[in-house]
């Protein structure tokens with residue numbers, strides 16, 4: 263079976279992990295943590311990096327660092343992996359979901375202004391499946407209302423909006439290093455910010471709300487959202503290969519686009535001209551005439567592990583009664599008919615050809 267996504271551990275991962283084991287720095291202190299934080303910040307040209315146990319926890323830290331809680335509202339796209347939406351609810355704020363734009367699959371800016379109220383404290387911007395969100399429009403709306411931007415760049419590290427790296431627009435931007443992401447640390451995440459106070463606050467909250475000056479002096483209600491040195495060792499080795507990984511993946515995307523072109527019944531994502539995408543998942547949408555889940559089953563029987571697209575947030579059982587489906591026509595329709603083909607960095611040309619052959623077998627018969 264060709265897997266949907268495998269990590270690409272071809273650099274210094276083993277060497278760095280062994281260094282952790284040999285030096286006994288296996289927990290959440292150690293050199294690799296600082297090196298990964300500095301490396302991520304330097305790569306993005308941002309001042310401060312804070313690594314975390316996941317992107318989910320990074321988003322939670324961001325919300326708490328902004329003092330967001332009960333009585334506040336936070337805006338989030340309806341079509342996203344559920345983590346940012348759940349973190350808004352856990353922060354105590356009200357979750358305001360907005361439908362997505364059919365091209366970018368990020369927040370539909372035409373529907374954004376209407377949802378801003380005096381309670382809106384933040385917008386979580388998700389750069390969805392490698393495509394940048396329309397940052398100029400979002401920032402313009404936020405600026406007029408003193409609203410914080412939390413960029414969720416879990417999926418699109420290395421992508422650009424109008425030439426500028428994603429993850430450099432938000433007051434805080436968050437990243438995921440889960441094993442299916444462009445670079446991984448097994449589990450893990452990070453946040454970046456140019457604001458020293460925010461970075462300090464996130465570090466304190468990450469570590470039980472402990473003062474950075476005085477050990478065991480707790481100045482805030484905090485969490486244990488730390489990354490281990492072993493995870494950071496893997497993450498650093500991955501970061502060293504990021505540009506190579508991005509190039510290899512882009513070649514894979516071009517091959518997919520060339521081979522999948524003109525197959526009746528499917529459509530591929532087109533990218534806005536201001537976006538330099540990254541190839542995270544290989545996404546395709548199939549015509550309403552076809553049954554997406556039946557196609558997924560067919561591909562699995564042919565030895566190709568494909569995945570359905572994430573469900574819209576409003577469909578989650580704990581949200582379904584709180585939102586009106588008719589407000590989210592794009593996310594509902596696109597999610598139901600879309601799926602992802604395998605996209606490991608290590609995927610070979612002949613494997614892509616094999617996968618496309620199977621797609622053709624289904625749609626061209």
Ligand SMILES: Cc1ncc(COP(=O)(O)O)c(C=O)c1O
Nearest residue numbers: 316317318343345416438439440
């Ligand atoms: C947009 C988005 N945000 C957050 C997350 C959560 O990341 P993590 O698994 O590192 O918590 C994901 C994971 O897929 C994601 O796609």
